Amino acid sequence: MLVKAAWGVAGGVFVLWAAATLTFFGLRLIPGDPAQAVLGGPGSQASAEALAAVRAEYGLDQPVWVQYLRYLGRLGTGDLGSSYSLRQPVAEIIGAQIGGTLLLAALSLAVAWVIALGLAVWSTRGGRVAAAVGSALEIVAAAVPHFWLAMVLVLVFSTTLRWLPAVSTPGPAGLVLPVLTLALPLAGFLGQVMRESVLDALEAPFVLSARARGESEGGVRWRHVLRHGALPGIALSGWAFGWLISGAVVVETIFARPGLGRTLLNAVQLRDVPLVVGVVLVVALGYVVVTVLTDAVSRIADPRLRSAS
Amino acid sequence: MSGMSGVAAAGSPQDAPLLRVENLAVGFGRAAARAGAVVEGVSFEVRAGRTVALVGESGSGKSVTARTVVGLTGRGSWVAAEALEVSGASVLGVIRADGTRRGLPAPEWRRIRGAQVGLVLQDALVSLDPLRPIGREIGDALRLHTPLSAGARRERVLELLESVGMPSPAERIGQRSGELSGGLRQRALIASALAASPGLLIADEPTTALDTTVQAQILSLFEEVVARGTGLLFISHDLAVVSRLADEVLVMRSGRVVESGPVERVLGDPQHDYTKQLLRAVPAGVPRGVRLSVSAEPAAPAVDAIRTSPPAPPLPDRAPGAPPAHAVAASPAPSTASPPARAAGEPSAALVVRGVTKRFGDRVAVDEVSLELRTGTTLGLVGESGSGKTTLARIVLGLDAPDAGVVELGGLPWVPGRESLRRPRRAQLGAVYQDALSSFDPRLTVGSILTDALGGADGVAELLREVDLSPELARRRPRELSGGQRQRVSIARALARRPRVLVLDEPVSALDVSVQAQILDLLDRLQREHGIAYLFISHDLGVVRHMSDRIAVMGSGRIVEEGPAATVFEHPEHPLTRSLLAAAPTLSHS
Amino acid sequence: GCSAAAPEASAPATPVSGGTLTYATGFGEPTCLDPHVGGNMPQALVGTNVLESLFSQDETGAIVPWLASGATVSDDGLTVDVALRDGISFTDGTPFDADAVVANIEHMQDPDTASSTAILALGKVASVEAADPLTARFHLSEPDSALQESLAQTWLAMESPAGLARGMDANCAGPIGTGPFVFSEWVKQDHVLLTRNDDYTSSPAGAAHEGPAYLDEIVWRFIPDPATRFAALQSGEVDVIDEMQPADVVAASAEGSGFGVLTGALPGASIRLELNSGYAPFDDERVRKAFIKSADVNPGIQSLFFGTVDRSYSVLSSSTPYGASFESEYAIDADEANRLLDEAGWTSRDADGYRTKDGERLTVDFPISTNQSIPAEVSLFEQIKETTKAVGFDVELHPLDLSSWYGALAAWDFGVTSAIYTKNSPDVLRILYHSDNIQPAPSGYHPNHSHVSIPELDAALTEAGETSDPAEREALYEEAQRILAEGAYVLPLYDHLSKIGYSDRVQGLSLLPTLQIPYFGDAWIAG
Amino acid sequence: MLTRAPRRGARLLGPVQWVALAVVVLLLVAALAPSVLAPGDPFAIAPAEAFLSPRWGHPFGTDESGRDIYTRVVHGAAPSLVIGVAATAIGIGLALVLGLAAALLGRVVDFAVSRLLEVLFAFPGLLLALLVITVYGPGVVTSTIAVGLATAPGYARIIRAQARSVAGAPYVEAAVVLGRSRARILGRHILPNAVVPVFVLVTLGVGQAIVWAAALSYLGLGAEPPAAEWGAMLFAGKNYLATAWWMTFFPGLAIVLSAAATTVLGRLLQRREVR
C-alpha cells in the first residue's frame, strides 16, 4: 500500500513535470514575440528599448533551454512567474481565485453524485417505464451544454421567478444556480455509468443470495447495490474533476463568479501566457491529486482492485 | 395470513415435511396462458435429516425449482401448484383466477428466507458481495432473523465458520470474498445459508466450480450438516456426486421429472431411457473406444440440434473404417481394440517434451517436465487446478517459451526456436481449447474460420461433415452456435491441416454430460480414422481415463507419476494420484 | 444635447447617509486603475469618482472650473495659466498645488507611462511649470482651443504626486485622487471597493450638495455578460449597471418597472464605420461610395435599438458641439452603387454572387472588437454584410478579443471597422482624421483608422484646433466633416449612448456631462 | 465504461431508441439537404420582422435581424455536425495512432504513450482547447482542432485497451497455432477487431464534440457571426434571453437533441457490436 502510494506520488510528479514542459514548449509556438505580449499584445507597437527591457526582465533574451531550466527551477520553488496583464505574481492571483473554483467543483461533484446515484437506484426499482425515464433523463442531462442550462436556469429562477440570484452573491443562495448548472450534466454522465453497475449488481448472484437470506428490498439496495453503484462514480472522480474545471470556465463567466475558470478565459483572451500556464499547471496538479486520492479511495472501497493489480 | 391457515391445515409442524411440493409448475410468460412453462408437474418432499437430489442436464429447470421454494423465481414468472409448503405452511399465497399464485407478501417471505430455508446459490464464486467482509454477509442472516447483539452475532459467525471448516476464522471474518479461494468462498456461503439455523438447506450445484479435492471436502461438510438433522435439497448434474450424497433422487428433463425414487434404485436400475442415457454418458469407468452417446434419437433433447437442420447423420454410417461392433456396443469392448494406426507396429514418438521448466516470477509453474506422446495414442494429463497443465500445453504449442528444456515434434526440434522457423511445420500440430467461443474471431463466420484454416474454401463442407455438423452452419457466426457445435467447429479447425498431434486443454469441461459424451465419441472416432496423437488435458479423471492410453499426473509443476492408464488408475503409486482418485466421486455402474 | 434624466425630480426625498451601493459594469476590468496609463473607458468609469480633473463641463458643454478656479490664455495662445483652487488635498494628505499639476502632466507625457489618450490630448503641450504654488503654466507648441476640454477628461485627472512616485505597479493598483471616494481594495476578477472620502470638499459644478458623499462604499463589480448584468439588476443583487441592452432599456424604463434608466450621448465621435482608405479595395473612392450607398442601416437601427437611438449622419456625437449632418451623402442607392463598382472595374461576379476583379473577390475584412461593440451593434454589422452583399461586397466579420483587434488595426489588416473614441471636444476630429495620427501613439494605437491623408483636411483641423473664435471653428469643423462625408471615408451610424440602469432605491444619481459617467457624490440609497 | 457487455434482456429498440433514430434521420436530412426541410435563406434579414415570437410562418420565431430561426436551426445542422464529426475524426484519428502504437509496438512505445496519455489527461478538455486557442487564435478551424485534441486522450486510452485485449485474445493465439504470419494476424484479426468498435465511439463522441464546440462558440472563440451554427446562434441569442427566449431555446434544443440522439444511437451500435 505504501509502495503503491509512493509510486502514485512519483507518477504525479512526472505528470506535472511533463505538463509543465509541454505547456512551456507549446506556448513557444505562439506566433510573435512574448515581449510584445507583455507590452499589451499584438496591437502594441512598443519601442525597441521597451521590448529589450521586458526581455531582460522576463529572461526572454536567454537561450530557450536556459529559459526552460529557469522556468523549471522557479516552478520547483512554487514560483509561477508574473502575469503580463494583471502585473501580479501568478501564484497570488491563483491563490485568490482557487478557493471559489474548488468550492464550486466540490459542491457540484457532491450534488451530481447524489442525483446520479439517487436516480440510478430509484429508476431501477420500478418497472420498464421508470427505467426508460431514468435512462432518458440521464442521456438528455449529459447532452445539455452548461451554458444553455445556465441561461435557462437564470431565465426561470432569477428573471421570472426571482427566487435565486443570477450572479454570485456571498451567501449560499448565490451558489445554487452555478452548482446546479455544473451538477446536472455531470449527474447525467455519472448516472449512466452508475445505472449500469446498479443493474449489474441487481442481477448479481450475491443480491439473490441476500434476498434468499431474507434481506428486504430496501436492505438490498442500501447494503449492497448502493456501494456497487457508487464505485464507478469514485473511479470517475478524476475525470469529473477535469470536466468540472472545464465547466467552471463557462459557469464562472456566466454567473460572474471569481475563480480559476474565468481567470483562465480572460488570460487566454489577453494572451497572458504566464497566467495561462499557471492556471493549467495548477489544474494539472489538482487532477493529479484527485486521481491519486480516487485511486486510493477506490482501492479501499473495492478490494477487488487490490488483488487484481 | 394464508400461511397461518396452511399450518393449521397441515397439522402439527413436527410431522410435516420441511418442504412439500405437489405438482409444481413455473413459467416465464403470460400467466393466464400458462405460457413459457419451464417446470411442470414436479412433486417431492424433503424431510429432516434427509437429502433429496435433483439431477438433469443444463436448463432442465433444477434451479428454477429451487428458487421457487423461496419465492425468488424473478420478475415475469408465474407459479402454480397443488401444494407448496415450507415447514407445513403454504407459501403459495392468494390463488389467482387462472390458478396461478401470487405468492406470499414480501414480509412473510422474508420470515421464511434464511430462517426456515437456507439457499446456497449455483454461482458460488460470485454469490457473496465482493465489497463486504464475509463476516458481515454471514451475520446478515443473524441480524435479520435473531435478536442477537452485534457482539453475539460475531461470536456466532465465528462458530459457524468453524463448523464449515474455515481455517483460522478470526482472521477470515474480516476478509472479502475476493481474498478467498473458491473452496473457502463456498464454505462461507454455506455458513451464511446455515447462519439462522434453517431446517432446510437448498444447495444448487455447490461443487461445480471446484476442483475434485475441494469438492470432496465440501461434500463431507454437507454430510455433516445432514447428520445434524437438516433437510437438504441438493441440485447437481453430476450423477457421481449425487450417488454419494442423496437418499432420494429426481431426474429432470425439460422441466419434468422423468424418474424419481431412492438413489440406489434410480441410479442402479434406471427405468426411463433418459436416465439410462445420462448414466451412459458418464465416461468414468467406460473403457476406451466404447461409445458414450446415444445417436440422435428423436426424443433426445440434443442441445446441438437447436438450430441444426437436418440432424447430423448418425455416427456408425459415417465411420466406414471402424469396426461396427465398437460403434454400437454398449457393453465393455476389449481394450485391445486398436485403430489402424495403432496396429501398425511400434508407434513412433510424435511429440517429446524434455526437461521443460517455466517460471512466473518466483512461482515455478512447470518444473523439469519430460513426456513422450506416441503417434496415434492419447496421453492424458491430469492434476489439480494450478498444477501447470495449461502452461505446459502453451509451451508445447509454442505460445510461451520455456525457461529450460526442449520440445520435439515429429523428431525435429520444435521449442525453443524462432516462430518463423516453426511456422512451416505448424500444420502438424493443432489445438482445441476449453473456451471454444473465445478462440474464434467474433467477426468471422464458421465458413471463413475454416476457409482460413484450410487455406481455401474447398473442403469446408467436407470438414463440417467430418465433425457431424451440417454444412449449412458455415454461414453462422460461432456465437450463434450451441456449446457442443462450437467445440465441433473448433475440432474441425484443428483437423483442417491433418495434424499429427492435437493438444486438447480441457476440451469438454464446459459442456453438459450428454454433449460431452458426443464430443468424446467424436474425438475417439477421429483418432481411429486419422491416427492423430492427443495430448488430452483434463481435471476430470473419468474423462481422462476413458480417453487415454497413458496417463501423466501433474502436481505443483512436476510429473509425479506416468504410466499406462489402467495401471495408474488401478495401482496408483504417488500419494497425490491416490488423493486425486479418492476425491473423485465415482458412480458405480450396474 | 444631453438627455440625462434627472431622477431627483421624481423622488424629492431627503438624502440619507450610509449604505453600500453595488455597481456592475460591462466595460470589463481595467488592467490598471490609473487612467493615465493607456486610457480607456473602463478606467474612466471607475476612476471618475476617485480622481478629479482641473475642469468640468456643464450640461451645455461649456467648460466650468473644478480643481482649477480658472484659466487665462495668452494672446498668442501659446501660454495658458491655470489657476488652482486652494485648500484641496489628495486623500493621502498631499496638498493639491501647481507642483502636483506639473507632476501629473509629466507623468502623462512620460513614454514609460504608456499613455495613449492623455498623451494625444496633450499633443500641443510642450511643458508645464509651476508659476506659483497655485498657478500651473502650460507652454504650448501651437495654440490649442481644446486644451481645457481635454483637461476635463478623467484620463487627464489629477493624482497625488506621492502616489505617482510609488511606481507604476503600485499606482496602477490604487491611484490617489481628490474625489468623493477612494480606492480601498481591488480583488482582481471580482470587484474594486470604493470607500467614502470623509474630507471631501471639491464637488464639481452642478453637484446637488457640497462635502462628503452619502454612500459609505461602492462595490464595483465586473459582469461582462449583459444579460446576466441585467438579470442581476432585476433580482436586486446590484443597484446600478451600465452598458444596457436596448431591449432592456425599454423594459427598465417602463413605468412601474422598479427601475430607471439614465442615458446620455457620449461626447466625441459617433458610432461609425471607418473605411480604410489606405489599402485595397477602399483606396478607391468609388468602392467606398458604393459601400456606403448599399449599406442600408436605418431599418436595422430601428429594430435592433427599439427606438432608443436615432440614426446619425454626423461624425460627431450629438453631445459634441460643431457636429454637421450630411444626410444626402448617406442616401441608399443600390443602382448607383452597382454603377460605381462597375466603373471601378469590379465587373464580374463569382459563383456566390460576389464581385470580382482580376480573379480577386471584393472582400472587405471587418474586425469587430467584442469588447467595444455591443451585441446589437454586431447584429447591425451582420445586416450591413447582408445588404452590401446585394451589390457584390463580401464583408467578412471577424469578432476579435481586444488585443487581436488592436493587432489587426495596427497591421492595417482590415477594410472597415468600428472604433469608439470618446472625447469631450470636436477636436476629436483632429485625433481621428489628421494624417499625423496614421502613426501610432506610444501605446501602439493609431486613431486614424480611415487612413485619411488630405492636406486640406489637415489644415482645417489644425486651424480649428488653434482658433478660439467660435464662428471660425464652426466653419472649419463643418468643412472638415464635409470632406470626410464627400470622400466617403466614414459611415456614421448613431450616437454612442451611455445607458445606466438603476434600481428605484438609488436616488440622486447623475451623469457627469464631460464623459456621461455616473457620479456618485450625490447618490444615496432610499429605504 | 464504453465497452461493456449488453444488458441481458434489454430490448433493442424501445420508444427512446425510435425517437433517437428519428432525430438522427432528421439531422442527416437537415445536414445534407437543408432546403428540403427549410427552403428559405438562413441569412436573409428582415429588420421589420425582428424578434417575432414563434408563430405560423416562423415556427421558432425570428432573431434580432428578422432571420427565421427555424431556417437557421435547420441550416445550422451541417456546420454543427461537420464540426462535431471533424473534431471527433481528429480526436479518434490521433487516438488510433497513439492507441494502436501503444498496444502493438512493444513495451517501450507502450510505456511512452501511456505516460503521454496520463499527462494529456491532466489537461481537462476545455483547458486543452483554450491552450490551443491561445496559441493559434480563435476560429472554427482552431476550435474544431482544439476539441479534437482535447478528446483524443480519452479515445486513445479506450483504443489501446481494446487493441491490447484483442492482441492477447485467444483467437489471436489460435491463429498463431494455425501458423499465420504476424502481418496476416494483424491485418485479419487484430486491426479489424480493434478498430470496428471505434465507430461506436465516433457516434458516442460526435454529440459531445458538438456540445464542446458550441461551448467555444458560446465563449466567442468559435464560429463567426452570422454563421448559422448552433453555438454561434446561442452566443447571439443570449443577449435577448429575457425578451426573446426562443432565440436561445431552439438552437440549444437542437444541440441537446442531437447530442442525446447520437448517444442513444451509439449505445445501440455498441450493443449490437458486443452482442
Ligand SMILES: Nc1ncnc2c1ncn2[C@@H]1O[C@H](COP(=O)(O)OP(=O)(O)OP(=O)(O)O)[C@@H](O)[C@H]1O
Ligand atoms: N428469469 C428467467 N426468465 C426466463 N427464462 C428463465 C429464467 N430463469 C430460467 N429460465 C429458463 O428456465 C429453464 C430452466 O432453467 P434452470 O436455471 O432452472 O436450469 P438448470 O436445470 O438449473 O440448469 P443448469 O444446470 O444450467 O443450472 C431454462 O430454459 C432457462 O432458460
Ligand SMILES: Nc1ncnc2c1ncn2[C@@H]1O[C@H](COP(=O)(O)OP(=O)(O)OP(=O)(O)O)[C@@H](O)[C@H]1O
Ligand atoms: N501468465 C502467467 N503469469 C503468472 N503466473 C501464471 C501465468 N500463467 C499461469 N501462472 C501460474 O502458473 C501456475 C500453473 O497454472 P496453469 O494455468 O498451467 O494451471 P492448470 O494446471 O492449467 O490449472 P487449471 O486446472 O486451473 O486450469 C498457476 O499457479 C498459475 O497461477
Ligand SMILES: [Mg+2]
Ligand atoms: Mg441451475
Ligand SMILES: [Mg+2]
Ligand atoms: Mg488450465
